[in-house]
Amino acid sequence: KAGVTQTPRYLIKTRGQQVTLSCSPISGHRSVSWYQQTPGQGLQFLFEYFSETQRNKGNFPGRFSGRQFSNSRSEMNVSTLELGDSALYLCASSVGTGYNSPLHFGNGTRLTVT
Amino acid sequence: AQRVTQPEKLLSVFKGAPVELKCNYSYSGSPELFWYVQYSRQRLQLLLRHISRESIKGFTADLNKGETSFHLKKPFAQEEDSAMYYCALNSGNTPLVFGKGTRLSVIA
Secondary structure, eight states: OOOOEEEOSEEEEOTTOOEEEEEEOOTTOOEEEEEEEETTTEEEEEEEEETTEEEEEOSOOTTEEEEEOTTSOEEEEEOSOOGGGOEEEEEEEESSSSTTSOOEEOOOEEEEEO | OOEEEOOOSEEEEETTSOEEEOOEEEOSSOOEEEEEEEOTTSOOEEEEEGGGTOOBTTBEEOOBTTTTBOOEEESSOOGGGOEEEEEEEEOSSSOOEEOOOEEEEEEO
């Protein structure tokens, strides 16, 4: 089975721009979660989607948004980029939700905002 | 609110020495605890979860509800154990909450 695929791997944007990150989950997985990883804060939860519905949302400003499609693929969008948005954005998929469905992570998209 | 604390940012041990990576959590209910590991240039992956009571790559972790801890242990460290380790907590329908991680460095 192919793993979780995130595209692109690297992105360089300037302040004020917007960006869209894509995530293709493992085949058969219906849940997708997004995390922001930074050296200082570790992994911080952004969103969780299951069957196209947002189940949970982390404590991030409204500039961060996401969605899930009927084929379980997911995208997240960040508008009006700030320097502090520079981070590794990780997507993880799971069969379902809850502790019986461990997360499988992608390699991440490294976003640099200049 | 749930919280996971990993008090050590960096832990260095010699090859063959015992390893203990500390994890404490804050949650009033019955949590599910996990350890995830990220080796150099690899993706974050599940190492073990307390509900399985398993030993993976020689690592074990016991949930101590009295001390609200889930420390990761290995009796004899190997160089290939060098990695970033994250403790994580799940409380049912809420998303997985991660600690900030501990970098384990095993010195030959």
